[in-house]
Amino acid sequence: MDIRRIKPSERSSAAVTYGNMVFLAGQVGAPGESVTAQTRAVLARIDALLAEAGTDKSRLLQATIWLADIGDFEEMNAVWNAWVVPGQPPARATSEARLATSDYKVEIIVTAAAG
Secondary structure, three states: OOEEEEEEOOOOEEEEEEOOEEEEOOEEOOOOOOHHHHHHHHHHHHHHHHHHOOOOHHHEEEEEEEEOOHHHHHHHHHHHHHHOOOOOOOEEEEEEOOOOOOOOOEEEEEEEEOO
């Protein structure tokens, strides 16, 4: 099986496909924006990367969400719930974490099955 790296940089790839699996790197939104705006931006980036990998959010297997402040859980969830495919949510974990900069409020990483 071939490994395909999507948008590789010196440090990491935005996504990697292997066999029938698609692994995305952690995605963040615009620094300093609200949790809602950052979550929307992250989910749009996830949609684009999944499409580039030949799949979509209906094939999500797992999601890990880090919030800089767990108090933002409901605000992030409002955006997530409107985005996720009804009846097809992935396994998911959400926790509070110190992100790369204090301007980031949410980071999401997903794994999906290839299309």
